[in-house]
Amino acid sequence: MKIYPYQKTAKKFFFLFNIAMFFLCSQTLWAAPKTGQSKAKAGDCAACHDKAKILPEKHVETKSMNWETCKTCHTKTKYNLAGKLPGNHFHQLAEVGCTDCHGKTATPEALTMEQCVACHGSTAKLAEKTKDVHPTNPHTSPHYGTDLDCNLCHRQHGKSEIYCVQCHKKFNFKAP
């Protein structure tokens, strides 16, 4: 699989996003977890997904893993995980839990983009880092500059998508 330079940046990006969506998601999820998310635990699929088959058949046991250990197999060039997991999983694995973004509350709310940027840095800087990404820089546009909400592409509680592709069919990269 071809790995694009922006995916390097994306790796850092994953961490922040994780948390936001854990609580929010419920229906319409892609591999929606069956049990309550309060038990959410990095690497322990069954904590949320119960007995549902989540990982490929011969995948090693992940229960005690964190993002660093995932990376021993999943590199940028091999078994790249970009676009394979909702963003909150990456956040969880990087030890950024639900409450780190949503706060301790019974009624967690959707995050604003400011909260993403607080950890991940400004989108202008991000756009500079991804300027050579093929087929185009995903973090700036003639329409919105660098102001577009991260969550339009980098979904935390659902499958990430390329928002621009709804018109720009040729922008076929993967969103982590």
Next chain:
Amino acid sequence: MTNPGDEKLVQNQEEAASKAVNSDRRSFLKTSLLAGLATASGALALNLAKPGTAEAAGHKLPKKWDETVDVLVIGTGFAGCAAAAQAATDGAKVLIIDKMRTYGGNSIINGGVYASSGDKFNYREKFNLGNDSVEQHMQDFLKGGDFYNIPELSKVVAEGATDSLNWMIDEGGAVIRPALLKTGGHTAYRTHPAGSGSVYVNALKRISEKHGAKYKLSTEVTWIWRADADPASPVLGVAIKRGSKKENIKVNKGIVIASGGFSRDVKMRAAHYPYLAGENWLSTNHPGATGEMIRYAQAVGADTLHMNYIQLYPYSDPDTGILDTPALYPFNGPGNGIVYVTNKGKRFISELARRDHVSFAQIALGPKGKPTYTIFSDEMVEKLGGTRKEVEAGIKHGRLIVADTIAELAKKVGIPVDALVETIDRHNKFLADGKDLEFGKQITKAMTPMVTGPFYAVAQWPSIHHCMGGLRINEQAQVIDIFGNVIPKLYAAGEVTGGVHGANRLGSNAIPDCVVFGRIAGKNVAKEKA
């Protein structure tokens, strides 16, 4: 010649007829209303939708409202943002909503060309590009629309264009490019380029937010509330859907519908212009460009017109149908000497022809004629309102093909070399002689012959772009009902309305239409009594 007595008689007859219609209608509505009350408790909302459809099901007026605002604006494109900006400036509490997850609708993916006979920088005089006037702009409006336009509406736009452009520059920080273009169907250099419609949307949004307008996205209107169709009966509010939440918003002063056209509404296209039916047509529009707001307005009595006039943009990306930056150059460049050619290397129409003519000239070439090309030279880039950065990006994306000579360009694109070289040479001669012997294009001194490279080619093909028809409004942007009465407190502006452009909109007349009428709607709705 008629004498005054005859006129009076005619007037009396008209009044009598109008009274009879009103009285019939009222009694019909009263009967319907009573019938409704007999079967249901609580007041019924006006409902002209087809019985049995989801839109007609169980519409009882809300007993309580979840939110109350002075002014509700529906749609966050040019017209909506302009209405919000003006109404908020005039002191109204404004909520502006959009069903999409991003603001700007089609406007923020628009090419940013704005027709105005003047501007605060006096570019036309500065660049020595000839004469123009409001009257000349107005005449082009009408001729370009085959005189189907409601002239009073076109006039409002031609007259208001310059003031609204300057307002966006002065109040909103809009930055337009130092160029002035002559484009298809316009008889003067009056098209102001800005690179992207986002320049204007963001300027309008800044003005509106400075004055306290609140934006809510992912908020979809599902009904307009009006008790009955009595001419004195105002719209009361709307039902909305936000995620799984359903709420009712009450308006004190009124509603401005600025929800855009219906180019992506396959069903409506089929209903009004069967030639454009089906999913296979590509479009320059975003997926939210559907016509439900028109139907909701019709369901409370609004009249529509010109629904069958739907425009194709002749220069879209042939693969995707979108109007990306390279797709703007063919529209922007005729006044600077660009040339349109078939894939056989021949010209096929005057480059200053209107969009509908260019589109159908291409379609007439047949499927094998796809795509056609615009050829231009490096010297023209800034003159046609482009930038080096855009050209580089166009080459990177494979949308612009570049070569040092016309022959090499033809080879790279796959056009017969001799034919293209001959066509460009011949066109250069037409420019030198001041006469287009092939298509009678009006030659100007601003047109540059293609002698010095590098040269560029961009592929083009028509895709669905703009709906000329929509809700019927008057010069005050008030929505008119099917009996010719104003629907109190209901305003509309921009592509959702009809009549401004007639049968065919001239390119770069849309933004002034949206901004001028958006402001009028905003100004008038802010003046309504709460």
